[in-house]
Amino acid sequence: MRRFFLMALLAGPTAAWAAQGTPDWPCVQPRQDHLSLGQVWTGPPPPPDTAAAADPAIAALADRVVQRRMPLPEAEAAIAAFASGADNAQLAALMQAVFDRIDGQRTNLIAGISRYGNKQARLAAQVQARRDRMAQLQSAATPDFDAMDAEEKALDWDTRIFTDRQQSLTYVCETPVILEQRLFALGRAIASHLNP
Amino acid sequence: MKTALLILLLSASPALANKVFVSNEKGNDVTVIDSATLEVLGSYPVGNRPRGIAISPDGRELYVCASDDDLVRVFDPETMQETHTLPSGPDPELFVLHPSGNPLYIANEDDNLVTVVDTRTHRMLAEIPVGVEPEGMGISPDGKVVINTSETTNMAHFIDAETYQITDNVLVDQRPRFAQFSDDGTRLYVSSEIGGTVSVIDPATRQITKTIGFDIPGVLPEAIQPVGIRVTADGKKIFVALGPANRVAVIDGDSLEVTDYILVGQRVWQMAFTPDQSQLYTTNGNSNDVTVIDVASNKALRSIPVGQQPWGVVVAPN
Numbered sequence: 280m281r282r283f284f285l286m287a288l289l290a291g292p293t294a295a296w297a298a299q300g301t302p303d304w305p306c307v308q309p310r311q312d313h314l315s316l317g318q319v320w321t322g323p324p325p326p327p328d329t330a331a332a333a334d335p336a337i338a339a340l341a342d343r344v345v346q347r348r349m350p351l352p353e354a355e356a357a358i359a360a361f362a363s364g365a366d367n368a369q370l371a372a373l374m375q376a377v378f379d380r381i382d383g384q385r386t387n388l389i390a391g392i393s394r395y396g397n398k399q400a401r402l403a404a405q406v407q408a409r410r411d412r413m414a415q416l417q418s419a420a421t422p423d424f425d426a427m428d429a430e431e432k433a434l435d436w437d438t439r440i441f442t443d444r445q446q447s448l449t450y451v452c453e454t455p456v457i458l459e460q461r462l463f464a465l466g467r468a469i470a471s472h473l474n475p
Numbered sequence: 476m477k478t479a480l481l482i483l484l485l486s487a488s489p490a491l492a493n494k495v496f497v498s499n500e501k502g503n504d505v506t507v508i509d510s511a512t513l514e515v516l517g518s519y520p521v522g523n524r525p526r527g528i529a530i531s532p533d534g535r536e537l538y539v540c541a542s543d544d545d546l547v548r549v550f551d552p553e554t555m556q557e558t559h560t561l562p563s564g565p566d567p568e569l570f571v572l573h574p575s576g577n578p579l580y581i582a583n584e585d586d587n588l589v590t591v592v593d594t595r596t597h598r599m600l601a602e603i604p605v606g607v608e609p610e611g612m613g614i615s616p617d618g619k620v621v622i623n624t625s626e627t628t629n630m631a632h633f634i635d636a637e638t639y640q641i642t643d644n645v646l647v648d649q650r651p652r653f654a655q656f657s658d659d660g661t662r663l664y665v666s667s668e669i670g671g672t673v674s675v676i677d678p679a680t681r682q683i684t685k686t687i688g689f690d691i692p693g694v695l696p697e698a699i700q701p702v703g704i705r706v707t708a709d710g711k712k713i714f715v716a717l718g719p720a721n722r723v724a725v726i727d728g729d730s731l732e733v734t735d736y737i738l739v740g741q742r743v744w745q746m747a748f749t750p751d752q753s754q755l756y757t758t759n760g761n762s763n764d765v766t767v768i769d770v771a772s773n774k775a776l777r778s779i780p781v782g783q784q785p786w787g788v789v790v791a792p793n
Contacts, residue, residue: 317693318721321738456761463741
């Protein structure tokens with residue numbers, strides 16, 4: 280698979296898409312637009328849009344713990360502090376609030392990856408167009424060397440940007456998983472405080 | 476009541492300590508766990524992109540598919556020192572060992588081949604052309620039939636273990652990943668990752684007798700991606716790892732109905748029993764841990780952090 284990808288990359292930027300996906304989804308990971316609560320939670324079902332769900336304390340805690348800059352042990356401690364005075368329904372409401380926030384962030388991120396992919400596709404087409412123009416300039420009866428220099432420089436830049444972005448793709452494609460990991464860890468932390 | 480007491484008695488008796496070996500695809504190492512204390516004993520480098528992992532029936536040789544090294548590395552399970560390598564063909568992903576310990580049947584994902592390797596002479600015995608993107612490997616308990624599943628062709632290939640000829644092909648649902656016989660050899664289970672099902676095949680007639688689907692309340696269907704399968708020795712319980720659903724399904728062997736969905740870790744793929752089948756270990760690739768399931772109660776007992784992206788797991792025999 281990797282060897283094929285490399286060959287495709289060398290054959291030309293546009294061909295690389297064939298090996299790795301579409302401009303809308305350039306990742307090897309299967310695209311999943313939304314997560315589901317059952318992937319991280321087997322506790323009681325969250326209360327359907329009631330007082331608990333609208334509780335500002337729950338919303339504020341959820342806003343804090345979903346942020347990736349908050350180290351996980353701190354988030355776990357904040358959840359533990361909340362859990363000491365909470366019943367299962369409130370814990371389930373917290374879970375739902377955390378889920379909604381992270382799933383929303385993740386959906387935005389996936390839309391961003393699509394834009395990234397489409398930009399790459401446009402850049403690939405531009406590189407191809409520049410190559411064609413270079414070929415035309417080179418085969419002209421009286422070559423315009425200034426135009427060729429300018430075109431070559433532009434081609435170098437475009438190729439470099441394309442390649443750099445392509446190399447970042449692995450990381451970009453892994454970011455949804457980082458959010459999923461956070462959600463799962465928070466779910467585990469909340470579930471650990473459920474009363475049997 | 477009597478059974479509950481029996482279970483209590485069994486779980487109270489001191490379990491034998493077995494080493495559990497977990498291959499970490501991204502960490503390029505193997506984590507070793509003690510099954511009695513559930514403590515991590517250590518982690519050891521094993522080459523690039525380790526995935527499939529198996530141990531010889533006598534417990535003396537540990538085999539690891541080093542996918543990016545294009546070979547199988549063999550380790551002494553006691554010291555975790557590499558003793559030798561086996562030729563595997565390119566990109567070995569998963570393999571199955573003959574019940575006697577020899578030979579080893581290896582799926583080569585990139586080359587559409589199954590490579591057969593003699594574990595004693597370290598020589599390649601055969602290369603068997605199969606469907607596109609071979610992955611799942613199974614072998615009948617009598618060692619006569621090897622099964623390979625091809626992810627793109629969507630088939631389970633029945634291969635004669637002696638002549639290396641394909642004797643039959645069974646079309647299953649999309650992207651078959653794993654093949655597992657029941658211990659009595661009367662059933663073959665094949666999981667389909669994208670199809671979201673497990674096909675139950677009668678090995679005698681090569682007919683699908685039942686297709687098992689999964690439905691987890693609160694989980695979108697596309698997150699349910701069955702991969703690893705393990706069947707208890709008595710055939711009564713079938714465990715299926717459901718990938719990004721983060722659940723392991725428990726299927727009743729008599730009714731073939733799902734009775735439980737155990738929440739484990741993220742992207743659960745492969746599983747292994749301890750020899751007494753009291754515990755089942757699952758590899759959770761995205762939460763970087765293994766979950767220990769209590770087989771009698773279908774409960775997740777513990778999550779043990781391992782290396783980066785755990786893929787395969789095997790438990791040393793007694």
